[in-house]
Amino acid sequence: MHINFKTIITTLSLTFSISVQAQLNIFTCEPEYAALAKELTQGQAKIFSATTAQQDPHYVQARPSLISKMRRADLVICAGAELEAGWLPMLQMKSHNRDVQSTDKGLFFASDHVENFDIPVTVDRSMGDVHALGNPHVHLDPHRVLILAQALTKKLIQIDGDHREQYQQNLDNFSQKWHVALNKWQTQAAPLKGIKVIAYHSTFRYLFEFLNIEQVGDLEPKPGMPPTSKHLLSLLKTIKNQQVPLVVYSAYQDDKGVKWLTEKADITNLQLPYTIGGNEQVTDLFSLFNQHIQLLTDALALKS
């Protein structure tokens, strides 16, 4: 029997490409970018997030399921700044997808489009697992989210020019709503100004900057290293000396050190949602910041 492989392959790929063209396939490394993409595409795209709020995005396995998801992606959106260095390059290589290999095409790194905090002058491994390109958790500042929305819209138009007007309209709607929310958050957050906290990693660096909260200690002795008892004792001193009222951590971080510390010091600990799904109330970017401000003010019993 003579099998014409060329015909089979062409038929298969045609069948497949038809289903792809109908809707944009977006692969995001983290849920916050899935949420942003959702705001900006409004049902125009099929969106998948590789991680959940319960997973540390530094430590993700290049799983087979993620390879097949990336194979179909027209656009990959990630934080960048080496946050996903341990798994994203492997997925790109294994996905055989030529559209998502470089930022010239269907690859978007959020940290490329905003100013990143804490870019080290020199990087040395004795400092721990430091990101040479700065802190990658950029979605936790509402001002930066707005800049990211504009940059991502440009990328969507580049990839899917047919829907240019629609993407532009989505961006305008989102910006308008965001500006209203931003004003509200700024008013609500006023009482938080100047509060000192201890937190896990530099996860909430951008949020604290926005809220004018000062992080005076880190549960990790060095980035990426779990808390040691010696380090916890030094934090205990910091809490006493600087009258720190609160210790903050996220759902994917271990709470053992946090609980020990707050019990010893007799202060409050608070699990803040890092991203969408971080608690039940957080379903989009708006509720993420609503929750941040509400949880922080409640924990500190500051009513505005």
Add this chain to the structure above:
Amino acid sequence: MFGDDFKKLQFLQTYFLEKQMKLKTLFVILSCVVATNYANAAVKDINISAIINAGYTERSPFEGVANYQLGEHAAGLSTGFWTDHSELTISSPIDDQFFGKISLAIDEHEGAVEFELEEAFIQTLSLPYDLSFRAGRFLSNVGYLNGKHAHTDSFADRPLIYRTFMNGHYYDDGARLSWLAPTDLYLELGTELFKGAKIPAYASGKGIGAHSFFAKTGGDFNIEHSWQLGFSYLGFNNDEGQCSAHHEHNEHEEHETEGHSADEHSEMINVCDFSGQQDYFIVDGVWKWAPNGNYKYQNFTFSAEYFDIQQKGELHHEEDEHHDEIRHHEFVEEEHHDAINVDHSGFYVSGVYQFTPNWAAGIRYSEITLDAPYSDGFKPSVSTAMIEWRNSHFSTVRLQYSHDKSLENETDNQITLQFVMALGAHSAHQF
């Protein structure tokens, strides 16, 4: 001051010029690394990393796995202090079409430093139809462990089946074409053609001496559980005349003179004694679990592989008969070529549990079944347990114990303390 430095430089230069080719090679490589590091600022995609793998092992000298034909890496860890298989890797996208990688393993055998070019390949990044093509020298993608670098393993040495049947791992010069099926379920199909010049392949002719087919599939059961399955075939057309592994020959002879009876001696089969077709059928499975799918704090990995190996051809057989009756102490070498058609099999299972970000422990068992004349019913096996401490992503200290029954009349208890450290780029790992 400047003059002094210049003299030093001149001295160094002459020193290295006088040394052998090997040292020069090292110097050139190191200069390249330094130079590329400076260029790093401009090309942010380039990855340079060095792996230092060192340790101390308490064990009896390796003397074989039953009577199977073995390559030089079959021995596993050396006795005493060792620095084995340290690696230097440079990888980077070349342009929008190609990705390239070079990795060099540095080993020492009997006092001589050996550089093994383990990988030097280019891979396409933009072929249509979900295809990908790789050419050059690379690790074959058959099985689960073979395509991975040994320093990413959870144990200090490769499992018994890999050391016995793959010489640790099989890499060679060749080409690979693989295709990712347009299905929701991950399914990759691929084929490789190799020169057949690296043990376990020692093929005749200048063309294609080895080839493989592989199928890999996998997915998630839910957010916490993921799996992968692989089915592979690897075939060689081996020819004893083409085998270049002569030093293994000598090694075995040395051991033989170290006090083995003549009977055992005559049974010893060398790495290149077989000529003919050798077919490997491999099934591999991996299951990983992490609470909430968050791998940072706790996770568990179960992996297992099964090999079925068919050998069909001739076995070169030499019997040295010492004719004492004749005063001349003559050796009469009798050469035979026995036709053989045999079937071997083997497996390993391993489980590794990371219980804090800093600590992990694992166990592994590997057993092989060899047909005559390689074994007369004895099944070599090794049981291994390890505990490791990771200070960071980049450094691991591992304590490993192995109960080794590779030989029928000897049981060896092996203790290893290993340090695996990565310098430079943090490369992404495979599942």
